[in-house]
Amino acid sequence: MSGRPGAGVRMSGVRVLEAGPRALLVELASGEDAEAFHAELLRRRAAGELPSVREIVPGARTVLLDGVEDRTLAGRLRSWSVPPPARGSGEAVEIRVVYDGPDLADVAEAWAVAVDEVPRIHARTEFRVAFCGFAPGFGYLTGLPGHLSVPRRSTPRTRVPAGALALAGPYTGVYPRESPGGWQLIGRMVGPADLWDPAREPAALLGPGARVRFVPMGVCG
Amino acid sequence: MSAGLEVVRAGALTTVQDEGRTGWAHLGVPRAGALDGPARRLANRLVGNAPDAAVLETTLTGCAVRVTGARPVLAVVGGAGCRVAVDGRPVAWGAPVRVPPGAVLEAGPALHGLRGYLAFAGGLVPEPVLGSRSADLLSGLGPPVLREGDVLPLGRTGGGAPCVDTVPWPGVPAELVLPLYPGPRDDWFTGAALRTLTTAAYRVSERSNRIGLRTEGPALRRARDGELPSEGMVLGAVQVPPDGLPVVFLHDHPTTGGYPVVGVVDEAALAGAAQAVPGTPVRFVRV
Numbered sequence: 177m178s179g180r181p182g183a184g185v186r187m188s189g190v191r192v193l194e195a196g197p198r199a200l201l202v203e204l205a206s207g208e209d210a211e212a213f214h215a216e217l218l219r220r221r222a223a224g225e226l227p228s229v230r231e232i233v234p235g236a237r238t239v240l241l242d243g244v245e246d247r248t249l250a251g252r253l254r255s256w257s258v259p260p261p262a263r264g265s266g267e268a269v270e271i272r273v274v275y276d277g278p279d280l281a282d283v284a285e286a287w288a289v290a291v292d293e294v295p296r297i298h299a300r301t302e303f304r305v306a307f308c309g310f311a312p313g314f315g316y317l318t319g320l321p322g323h324l325s326v327p328r329r330s331t332p333r334t335r336v337p338a339g340a341l342a343l344a345g346p347y348t349g350v351y352p353r354e355s356p357g358g359w360q361l362i363g364r365m366v367g368p369a370d371l372w373d374p375a376r377e378p379a380a381l382l383g384p385g386a387r388v389r390f391v392p393m394g395v396c397g
Numbered sequence: 398m399s400a401g402l403e404v405v406r407a408g409a410l411t412t413v414q415d416e417g418r419t420g421w422a423h424l425g426v427p428r429a430g431a432l433d434g435p436a437r438r439l440a441n442r443l444v445g446n447a448p449d450a451a452v453l454e455t456t457l458t459g460c461a462v463r464v465t466g467a468r469p470v471l472a473v474v475g476g477a478g479c480r481v482a483v484d485g486r487p488v489a490w491g492a493p494v495r496v497p498p499g500a501v502l503e504a505g506p507a508l509h510g511l512r513g514y515l516a517f518a519g520g521l522v523p524e525p526v527l528g529s530r531s532a533d534l535l536s537g538l539g540p541p542v543l544r545e546g547d548v549l550p551l552g553r554t555g556g557g558a559p560c561v562d563t564v565p566w567p568g569v570p571a572e573l574v575l576p577l578y579p580g581p582r583d584d585w586f587t588g589a590a591l592r593t594l595t596t597a598a599y600r601v602s603e604r605s606n607r608i609g610l611r612t613e614g615p616a617l618r619r620a621r622d623g624e625l626p627s628e629g630m631v632l633g634a635v636q637v638p639p640d641g642l643p644v645v646f647l648h649d650h651p652t653t654g655g656y657p658v659v660g661v662v663d664e665a666a667l668a669g670a671a672q673a674v675p676g677t678p679v680r681f682v683r684v
Contacts, residue, residue, distance in 0.1 A: 193581035196661030197684075199631045201581045231422040233629030235653055240629025242422065308425035309627060309653030312536045316627065353537075374526050374538065380424040 184257030187213070192250045199242040200250050207237055207306060207318060212261045214239045215385065234307040234384045236316070268302065268387040271350065273341050275299075275392055277361035279329070283343060286326045294362060295392055297324070303348055303388040308380065313352040313372030315382030320346060332358030339368025341390070350382070366393055400466035400519060400551040404543050405501050408460035411543040412532035412607075413521050415451040421527050422652040428632060429533035430648050432607060432671030433512055436476035439564060440516035443473040443493045445555060450520030451530040453543070455513040457674075459504035460543065462515070469495045470551065471518040472502055475566055477510030477672060491566050510569040510672035519552040534607050535649040573601065573673045575645065575662045577635065577681045582625065582657035586637070590617040594635075594643065594659060595683045602642075603675035607649040609636075610670045612679055616641025617659065627653045633662040635681070643681070645670060 189205030190213075204210040214234040220226040230243025241249070275295035284291040303319035320343075328344045333356060336342070340351045342359035350365050351357060352372040365371070371381050382388060404411075414437065417430020431437035431454055438448040453460065459479050464470045473493045474481045481490045482503045488494045496502045504513050523530050523540040532539040540549075583591060599614035617637050630636070634646045636656045645662055647670065662670070663684070673679070 194578065195581045195629075195631050195658065196578045196633055197663060199661070201628065230419050231629075233422045233652060235628030236626030238626075238628040240631070242629070242631050243419070307627065307653060308423060309651060310425060312421075312424055312426045312538065314425055378424075379421070379426075379527065384423050 184216075184259045186255060186257050190254050190256075192253050194250070195240065195242075198244055199240060200244055200253065202239045202241065202253055204237055204239075208261065209258075210234060210237050210239060211304070211306065211385070212258050213256075215261055216256065216258045217241070218385075236306060266387060268389045269381060270389050270391050271381075272366040272393050273299075273363045273390045274366065274394075275341075275363040277341065277363045279360035280362050283326055283360050283362055287324055298348070298362065299390050299392045301390075303390070305382045305384050305386045305388065306347075307384055308382070310349075311352055311355060312374070313380040313382065314349055315380070315384070315386070315388075317348040317382070317388055318346060319388075320348065322346060326360050328358040329360060332356055333361075336361065337364070339365040339371075341365060400464075400468060400470060402462040402517065402521070402549045402551065403465050404460070404545050404547040404549070405463050406459075406461035406503070407543045407545050407547075408455050409458040410456035411460045412454050412534070413451050413523055413540045413543075413549065414454045414531045415529055416449045417531045417648055418527050418529040418533070418538075422629065425536070425652050426527060426538065427533050427535050427649050427652060429529065429531035429539065431514065431531075432647055433476050433514065433668045435567065435668050436512075436514045436671075437516070439566065440473050440475040440514045441520070443475070443491075443564065444471045444516050444518040446516060446518065446520050447555075450516065450552070451523070452517075452521065453513075453515040455504060455515065457511055458506045459513055460515070461501050461503040462549075463501045464496045464498055465548065466551075467498055469497045471554075472496050473516050474502070474504045474513060475516070476512050476514035477507035478569070479507050479513055480505035492563055507674075511674050512671050517551055519554045522550050522552040533649055535651060567668075569672045570669060572678045572680060573669050574680050574682055575666050575670065576684045577660040577662055578684050579660045580658075581661075583659050585619055585621055585625070585657040586659055587618050587620045590619070591659070593617060595681050599643070599679040599681070601673045601675050601677040601679055605675065607647055609647055609650060610645040610673065610679075612643050612645070614642065614679075617643065619657070625655050625657050627655045630654045630658065631661060633664050633667055634658040635660045635662060647671070
């Protein structure tokens, strides 16, 4: 995508797929385009320029519009002008972590670096929550370059503790609660209860679009 | 003592359900809510509640609750057909009944259908989470699954007497017919797979739950390999995991997923899916 910030451009490669009689799945050419399209949907909804929809759910390369009453929306979505995502704006959420996960060595091997390089590379990356899923408040964070993708563990763990900082594919995530999981564990968040609190507004610390930085603490953290 | 219910027999899986949570799918929060929406609304109507009041949803074996407090409570048992009794004396299924203080309302095992709905005047009022009192079994939000001895508060009644006392309840069909809208990922499957899906005989698997109606039948072959980048999932989505057997997403379904969705079942047909016992024949019919 190109174009000056704020000067929307018409995206190429936009497909609008029907997901049943009341939902549209907008498929974009890349994760960056999906991010920009999602931001534009939220902007238009806030401005009252979007017909009523019940849910706007970003995915890796898609945005799902569920509960769409106006069937003519599909045709208009294809021709939207969308400004590029606003980078570097707003405060980044800082997550304090200790990089002491059991899969550090495996990740170092996959990255072809020394074990103590993994925390350094990870902590200097600026992440962004691309989408949520798996559990309430679990964000799929992008930011690591493509060549640092890692496979899931061949055998998932039956128990991953709340706060586990983990990698899989291109994504980083922090488990909001204890659950089974197949991601590679590289550390743990200090105070994971902050990740998800349905009584708080916002309930999720890592909602879609949030910018995130991981701040390494000492091993005693 | 304030109006409430004490759980005498919890049954196999009994939960509190209302209309569910909407507007939070982007944070990974499932919709939840009663699987048989029409039954929930009808049960509420029969006791004079707003249609979105919280009710009990039972699974196969029913449940029994004692009325606490000083006043009788108007209640109804609907959804799956079953024997209904108050303190052991048979009363009508599907019609409102006054349950005296201290008396036990018993919904017996399902005789036909799977999920029973018990509505009480005033509605169940456990603490709402994100705007809903529904138990969400995928992510654990909302009130926990009922256990014996639990006490559930009831809300105040509106005072208005219900305007109907007998209504026709939909029967449980011998075969589950699910109208299917192809897509959004039908192009991930072979033409033969799509024909199979809409012509073959499937059956409801006993591994079905509130997350999804799993099926048994011919596996669907993909036209392409690889992983689908995670994308948003809708209620009624027919997702096809690597074993090729279609899963129809019900109310506790995950909000995003990475297996392709071959088609979407119209939400209006899902009440039937809620009542289909394992072994029930399933036909997907292209819309």
